[in-house]
Amino acid sequence: MKKHVGLRSRLAATAAVSVLAGGSVVFGASPAAAAACGASLSVSTAGASAAWDVACDAGHIRVVGWVKDTDNDGQCARVRVEYANGDKWYSPRACPKGTKVSFGSPWSSTRSQIINAYLYEFDV
Template structure:
């Protein structure tokens, strides 16, 4: 059985002297020695209230997703995008998100077999930041 791959996208940024600086622009977040090869974190700036952020692409060896965060003027956030299975490996691809305020976890439909692309829009959730994951898993 293959080990599942988890890739994350977390929205956060620093505003320093009027310049938006991502911290870090792209980095690897490790919690254990073996985690380094299975989990990565990018830190893009969050969208302004009432707007959607730029789309981001997440990739694993057998999956790809384009995702973005949108914020209401009230500050609630949601994630939308698509996910595609890119490898004939018997696994499905899926995006899921957690939030900095809401305790909910939202899951896209599974994308499989190879070549299947699924579009999704998660519900509005309390918070200003979404943590977005792309995973592959055995069915």
């Protein structure tokens, strides 16, 4: 149970940014970063950091970026992408401390040009 509580607290600590179609940035309390086509986001937790771009092409959307473990706490870092159609994808894990992993999620043919992406840490 401790693993779940740690994950929730880490998710709650994640910076949240919603990028709207008009290009404005709104900070919120959600652990997710909702982003539209062309958005570039950078987020961090106490033990991880990540940055990604949202790419769109011919009605498809994907996330391309990197994730890094920044703390020697026995946890790994990962990015979770949620598409509007309900599909989820997880980046490769980054650990131990100092490990940085590049990733590119698969293209989704969802009609929505918005995705939700989360940076989180988990026990290994």
